[in-house]
Amino acid sequence: MSKYLSKLTIPLLAVMLGLIAGSIIMLISGYDPIAGYGVMLDGIIGEQYYIGESLRTIITYVLAGLAVAFAFRTGLFNIGVEGQLIVGWLAAVWVGVAFELPKFIHLPLAIVAGALAGALWAFIPGYLKAKFRVHEVIVSIMLNYTALYVTNYLINDILTDKKDRTERIADSASLSSPFLQSLTDYSRLHWGIVIAIICIIIMWFILEKTKMGFELKAVGFNQHASEYAGMSVNKNIILSMVISGVFAGLAGVMEGLGTFGYAAIKGGFTGMGFDGIAVALLGANTAIGVALAAILFGGLKAGALNMPLQIGIPSEIVDIIIALIIFFVAASYFIRWLAQRFNQKGVK
Template identity: 45%
Template sequence: MNKINSYSTGVVSALAVFLGLVVGAIVMLISGYNPISGYVSLIQSAFGSSLNIGEVLRSMTPLILTAAGFLVAQSAGFFNIGLAGQVWVGWLVSTVFVTTHATDSMIWVIPVAVILGTIGGAITGAIPGWLRAQFGASEVITTIMLNYIVLYIGNTVITSLPGKYMSASDTTANLSDATSLRWSLLSNLTGGSRLNTGFIIAIIVLALVWFIMKKTTLGFEIRAVGLNMDAARYAGMSDKRTAVLAMALSGALAGLAGVTEGLGTYLNIFVQSTAPSVGYDGMAVALLASGSFIGIALSALLFAVLTVGGLGMPLVSGVPTELVSVVTATIIFFVGANYMIRWSLVKLDEGDAKDQAKAAAKKQAKAKKEDA
């Protein structure tokens, strides 16, 4: 067991990505496509122009925030599958507030909208945390249920807005750049992409969350409760309070991701059939990062490249974008099966050790024979 756990998470994650790409290549071959051409077109589509680079960075933004949120909850022993609903609440609250209050001259509206969206996500995350702390309710069940509750409440809010705020029956009017997170400097530097100040916010917040989790009493308590709730309680920590705070912080980060989607990427909000998928993608990013905050940034970059680059694959090489989903899903599978990867590495090392021992024994026997 010690040998199996001795391999760094970085090595295991890198192998998971490699194996995912290999499986994707095999699927391409079976489907009649050239995997080399497919992956080259993916890279070219992601980095071939400043516009695409800007879109990659833009796509990273909510992934960084939702992954950080998942990591905080996971550190406290929670599996926050409600990130998608928390993203939706942050998106809804912030965008509706700006839509109904903003004019180009009202500078204060954007900061207030960001704060309100973040608080909305925090409350949505704190509810299942409180239910778990007070009644032992499974956060997996409560967050899944809450995803649907906030989704349909949000859709009702959107369709109930006065007509002057709507561009269609199910979509709000687009915000102007002056009433959003858009910054012309970033857009101009990246060929007119949708890159916005949300990316800068995400990087700063990721560093802040690292500091909280690694350098503060709150972070220590969250990790202590996640490792052993009984021991944390015995040490004088309030496990219930810490659990609620951890889920609230997790939800706040997801809510902020929703803010960047509404005020930075789409500039509106519209009726949706499911909660935003970026919440689930953030979970995958966090799992691939394996508890590393630097890993979150790198994993978010990988997923963003797969997302943006995959859109250009059919045009360049004819490979359908669905195969990118196969690669992504396979990477997640191997991350989930990290024990199998670690076990395989141990067996390879044991095999190498045996081969080395046999070679040394042969060399020693040959030396003795020559001496004789």
């Protein structure tokens, strides 16, 4: 039990320090931090609609965080989650628009299409890493831009007649839930919340309870020792990236089939894939940790929308707070030193 508590110490202290630093920034900028955080909290759980929108935001952050965390647990840095999310989004929407099928076939088919698109996009850096030892960070970053511009081209020139968005998906391919929407005052909450929970369990089960997960972690920890033990290093590198890509593709599916119901030309990145890096970092790259970190980040992002409307605090303040939380997590040595100092004072 103490081991798990010690793992929670750094993220919790990082969050506290980030919120304190955010308060100082608000004061310097002439805003009331108590009112600011009060309005933010109200924007997260103040009304049923806000709760629904917060949960909807959390869903995508969970899957993006799992994508980054899974690769990291196996010794890889998947910085291409943003691109994998984008191609997963488009693939799912294309299936949702192009086919007319019963819902029990159409919806799973669209979800699988998005997951496979993300897996295929992640396969590229995985294969190049395994075959030619090309660093996955460089390739995956480049593929983010490739995904952005290729999907924009496909939407504008192939899937539509020079329009900036596709048609809406068929109802049979939608994750939208009238039941969940009625519970949350007609927010955009959808059935993706079930998929996110299942994916949390899947990641935990793969890494902690299967031989495959043991091999993936072993290869990430020490490739030479794993190869000496008879494990296929190249196969596990590719497999790790592909599974990571599946999670990222599903994050895009949540947006395409759940939140929006269409794919549109993007002037820039969505940012959700990059935020997944922060979610995974704060969640210590564990399935449960990612879920908790996604709740925090999703809540902050959703609550931030309330701040400029009610008391005029710019929502960018929340981005600064998130950045500070990440900074304090990264400065783990400093956090540990603070924790030791507090413990020593408590003993005295």
